[in-house]
Amino acid sequence: MRLVNFIKSSIVGILDMAEELLSEIGLVLMFLGEFLYWAIRPPFRIQETFRQLDFVGTQSILLIVMTGAFTGMVSVLQGYNAMSRYGAESLVGAATALALARELGPVLTGLMVVGRVGSAMTAELGSMRNTQQIDALLSMAVAPVQYLVCPRIIAASIAMPFLSAIFAFSGMIGAYIMSVEYLHIDAGAFMSAVRDYVTSSDVTQGLIKAAAFGLILSLVACFKGFNAGGGARGVGVATTKSVVLSSVLILFSDYLMTAIMF
């Protein structure tokens, strides 16, 4: 009897969470509508957009290069372990390249950028909301979505494919060094396997995913910050929720896009 009750209440709890997630996604989609409404209207905030491109893109490069290189290196180690059982060691480079281009590049870059950029966006906009800076913009007849949100979303959607490409490239350098210098795989075999197996559509798919993740994470981050209430504590809560929601949405949409594009 107790067990039945426990299961019942667990199911109710899970359904509640799912419902909350769905209504949250609905609100984010409405925010997307607002973004689009303002994005196509002048004045276009070129200068702000460049500032955000610098923050989201340029300033993330070092982080992305490092995480990319380590990811490539560890993929080779793991791949080598598995593939050597079939005597297919020379394919480890190609396997790593495919994984980096299609999956690891966009997803891991997305998650790293959520941590570095999404959280900062939510905290900054949230604190602007709480210190009436957004009200000040409104009172000066400046549309806050256009001034604050559009540059951030546009910049993140543009920067993410580049970052993802940098991630994959650094990953391949890490993979090459690991394979050739450490595991003594023949350099020519490594390169020709990569060339034979990786197609340009693998690369494009990865880049499309990365752009979509950039849109998702900046949209969620701006939405959460823009609507943050309740002072410093409220900004903290909004930042946590923003990071959780965008990470979940990135992995969820990754599955959807992979299923569709395959």
Place this chain on the structure above:
Amino acid sequence: MIQVDDVRKKFGDQEVLKGVTFEVKKGSISTLIGRSGAGKSILLRHMIGLDEPDKGHIVIDGKDIVGMKTPELNKIRRRFGVLFQDGALFDSMSVSENVAFPLREHRGLPENEIQDVVMQKLDVVGLRRHTQKYPSEISGGMRKRVGLARALALDPDIVFFDEPTSGLDPITRGAIYRLIENTHVDGKITYFLVSHDISGVMAISDEIMMIHDGRIVACGTPDSFRTSSDQVVQQFLMGSPDGPISID
């Protein structure tokens, strides 16, 4: 002219504005006084269209801004200057960038002319030497003065000041009142102040209204306030803890 007509606002079950009605005459300096927490800032937010009343109308030069669409509201807001109670400065911008912001947004002036206006506005609030600092690097009173310079940057014809002198030293306070009087053009420019600095606003205001318990309880010239026999008004002017207004 601004007409506030039967404006009501509830937060949860706390009814902050219980039907506020008054009029700000065009070209006057009018001041809203009232105790802390009486709803002055909230009322001001309604008057600039940041909050929607549950009921009532706010009519600015014949147009009701309640329920107005953003583009139309923005046309009216372009004539506004607003000093927020806590300054509401953009903390990613320096002092001079804050003051330049409304100029850059709404006036297609060349950069050197913008800088001239900025310096002139910062000069009158006594901040000429702090233009490159950021809001986090200046004091509360200085932030308020930057907010004032920003509110006046476009020479707006309706300016809302939320407590322009609170937290300022007596000399700066005097300078701010002088600035308000000097920049005000009778009959043309409307200044609406929120304050509890009785002696200061008595000296410069054409009209004073007092909000208490969600309603306007008194309204008139400074002289009519001084001589009012209303117990609530007298207690507020005297600052006496005893009387019809209880402390809680």
